[in-house]
Amino acid sequence: MPHFYVTTPIYYVNDAPHVGHAYATVNADAVARWHRQIGDEVLFLTGTDEHGQKVARAAEEHKMSPQAWADRLAPRFAETWAALDVANDDFIRTTEPRHHRAVQRFLQRIFDNGYIEPGSYAGWYCVGCEAYKDESELLPGRVCPDHRRPVEWLEQENYFFRLSAFQDRLLEWYRDHPHSVQPETKRNEALSFIKGGLQDISITRTSIDWGVPVPWDPNHVFYVWYDALVNYLTAIGYADGDDGVGEWWPSVHHLIGKEIIRFHCVWWPAMCMAAGIDPPAHVQVHGFLLVGGERLSKTRVAGGGERAVKLTEIAPTALVDDFGVDPIRYHLLREVPLGADGEFSYEGIVSRYNADLANNLGNLMSRVATVVGSKCGGTGPAPRLESRLAGVAAEVVASATAAWERFAPHDALETTWRLIRETNAELEAAEPWRAEPGPEVDGVLGDALQALQIVALLAAPAMPTTCAEVWRRIGLTGRPEDQRLPGAARWGTYPGGGAVEKAPPLFPRRSQ
Ligand code: MSP
Numbered sequence: 329m330p331h332f333y334v335t336t337p338i339y340y341v342n343d344a345p346h347v348g349h350a351y352a353t354v355n356a357d358a359v360a361r362w363h364r365q366i367g368d369e370v371l372f373l374t375g376t377d378e379h380g381q382k383v384a385r386a387a388e389e390h391k392m393s394p395q396a397w398a399d400r401l402a403p404r405f406a407e408t409w410a411a412l413d414v415a416n417d418d419f420i421r422t423t424e425p426r427h428h429r430a431v432q433r434f435l436q437r438i439f440d441n442g443y444i445e446p447g448s449y450a451g452w453y454c455v456g457c458e459a460y461k462d463e464s465e466l467l468p469g470r471v472c473p474d475h476r477r478p479v480e481w482l483e484q485e486n487y488f489f490r491l492s493a494f495q496d497r498l499l500e501w502y503r504d505h506p507h508s509v510q511p512e513t514k515r516n517e518a519l520s521f522i523k524g525g526l527q528d529i530s531i532t533r534t535s536i537d538w539g540v541p542v543p544w545d546p547n548h549v550f551y552v553w554y555d556a557l558v559n560y561l562t563a564i565g566y567a568d569g570d571d572g573v574g575e576w577w578p579s580v581h582h583l584i585g586k587e588i589i590r591f592h593c594v595w596w597p598a599m600c601m602a603a604g605i606d607p608p609a610h611v612q613v614h615g616f617l618l619v620g621g622e623r624l625s626k627t628r629v630a631g632g633g634e635r636a637v638k639l640t641e642i643a644p645t646a647l648v649d650d651f652g653v654d655p656i657r658y659h660l661l662r663e664v665p666l667g668a669d670g671e672f673s674y675e676g677i678v679s680r681y682n683a684d685l686a687n688n689l690g691n692l693m694s695r696v697a698t699v700v701g702s703k704c705g706g707t708g709p710a711p712r713l714e715s716r717l718a719g720v721a722a723e724v725v726a727s728a729t730a731a732w733e734r735f736a737p738h739d740a741l742e743t744t745w746r747l748i749r750e751t752n753a754e755l756e757a758a759e760p761w762r763a764e765p766g767p768e769v770d771g772v773l774g775d776a777l778q779a780l781q782i783v784a785l786l787a788a789p790a791m792p793t794t795c796a797e798v799w800r801r802i803g804l805t806g807r808p809e810d811q812r813l814p815g816a817a818r819w820g821t822y823p824g825g826g827a828v829e830k831a832p833p834l835f836p837r838r839s840q
Contacts, residue, residue: 332363332370333576337584338377338420338559341401342386343640345408347660347672348585350644351617354660355737356583357414361789362732362740366813371576373563374409375420376402379539380552381455394538398423411645413653413792420559422540429567431540431550431558434603435531437571439544443490443602449530453482457587458552460530474587484535486548488528494598498522501597501607509593510735511667514586514613518593529554529595557596560608571605578606583666583735586613612735615669639672647677654791655681655835661737661790678838688748689783690835692755693798696776699761699769700828708803709770710824711778718775718819720750721782725817728786737790744786751779777802778822784808785817794834801829 336356339349353374360372377383378398387397402421409416420427438444451460456475460482466472470479499522502508502515509515532548533539539549558566564576578600584592589611597607619639647656659677662684664670700708711718724747731740755776760769780802788795788808796807803826815821 330368331575332368333580334360334372335560335582336374337588338375338556339405340382341376341378341398342382345405345644346640347642347644348617348639350412351660352583352585352614353409353414354412354657355666358661358737358789359735365809372416373418373420374416375559376405377556378421378423379555380458381536382458384536384538408644411648412657418563420563422555422559426567427559427562428540430562431555432543433567434558434561436543438602441602444487447488448485450483452479454479484530486530486534487532489531491526491529491598494601495522495526497601498598508609509611514589518589521590521594553591578609580608581610581612582608583612586615589613614666617664617672618669619672651677654794655685658790662741665738666735675840678840682837684745685835686837688745690833692748692752693834695755696773696780697801697828697830700773701830703760703765703769704773706827708777708824708826708828709774711774711820711822712771713820715775717751717754717779721747721779721819725814729814741790744783747779747783751776774824778819781822782817785811785813801831803827
């Protein structure tokens with residue numbers, strides 16, 4: 329059975345989860361769900377990044393110990409993912425003993441291999457990024473462009489990872505693995521970091537003690553990024569098992585935001601090489617959700633009210649309370665293609681909800697159920713094997729499959745909605761609601777029911793609850809997510825003969 333290992337970034341617990349985190353997590357979840365449906369053995373990992381200065385300072389501001397603060401915040405992430413119906417297989421916290429063991433083992437290996445040595449470094453440090461910044465990257469007033477806060481001068485005597493030794497090996501690796509970073513533009517960005525020259529990195533700290541202790545020098549803790557990246561190995565048993573880490577590595581898929589390309593596409597593969605394991609096979613980079621064109625800008629969004637809100641202040645759970653879980657999942661997957669930046673707004677959610685969910689999917693479901701009730705005695709007829717929609721469905725299944733495979737939920741849903749639109753159009757042309765009951769009406773409705781079955785299968789990774797409900801209403805047993813694709817989505821599999829249920833609209837229309 330093919331193995332499919334997908335990860336999200338592990339999120340800092342300096343603050344509560346926001347809709348940007350939800351974007352990454354829901355996209356990874358939908359892709360993981362797709363792979364379960366095609367029969368892969370899936371491991372979907374997310375979690376929290378709990379060490380480092382940023383978290384230590386947040387704890388201090390709240391007059392709590394870092395551990396107590398992390399213990400308070402980590403469950404907020406887990407609860408948010410549960411509210412969004414995210415089915416992660418594991419949730420890692422970097423403060424767990426299994427992770428400490430993995431970090432120590434991994435970095436000890438790198439030390440033993442001669443790639444870590446003492447040194448000193450001084451430079452401008454952004455606590456928000458938890459990284460040194462080159463002067464040339466800063467805005468006037470030495471302000472970090474991502475965090476809009478001044479950087480701090482930091483001088484350190486400690487241990488360095490010899491990243492500079494990996495320039496040629498990284499370039500060679502990227503030459504031999506041309507598709508390992510997607511999209512292509514992000515791969516080029518990684519390559520230009522590497523070609524620009526690599527400096528050794530200070531990877532331990534004595535200035536704070538909130539971190540994983542360095543095994544060969546316990547006065548130091550590891551720098552938070554050097555601890556965090558290892559989480560991807562912790563979860564597959566690196567701490568305790570063999571170093572090859574079994575079937576899950578290196579065929580992993582890391583979904584990350586574009587601001588952490590350097591860490592995942594330069595540092596991380598070099599660290600893996602230094603520890604004697606293969607670099608990750610695939611990094612999928614996504615862009616940012618923006619509000620009013622800026623990542624952190626103040627504007628009007630949530631609740632439709634006048635209150636100024638930053639994107640980072642929008643709680644995913646508030647959106648779920650307002651719209652329901654599946655509409656929010658659908659929006660996060662459909663609105664902004666993975667790889668691009670895109671606007672996130674309350675108005676945008678309402679208009680996509682009305683257009684795609686209320687008017688298209690919801691409308692198809694209700695009109696089919698109504699007409700089966702009035703013209704077919706409530707029993708779903710079987711589809712016609714010769715039907716124009718059969719050809720459309722075959723194309724849609726093929727292109728949705730390809731889109732899910734290439735981490736493009738946006739395209740997968742767009743193509744799935746083509747089948748909904750074409751089915752609605754067939755119904756409008758045939759007008760079965762005006763016709764006399766008989767074989768013609770049965771055929772038209774059988775086709776529409778078959779199309780709904782296929783839509784429920786293809787859209788289940790995005791909207792598991794809604795698709796299970798469509799499945800039930802069209803008289804099928806079990807759940808779409810338990811069917812095996814592609815076989816279950818073949819035209820002609822809708823059996824007919826089951827009771828089709830007329831029920832309240834799936835998605836009542838919303839006003840702005
Ligand atoms: N802890 C590090 C990651 C370590 S991974 C080994 C970190 N954490 S974070 O809390 O800042 O989360 C960053 C991730 O959250 C981004 O890479 C991205 O996936 C997601 N997003 C944060 N803001 C976002 C938007 N405005 N829009 C979309 N995604 C965003 O960095």
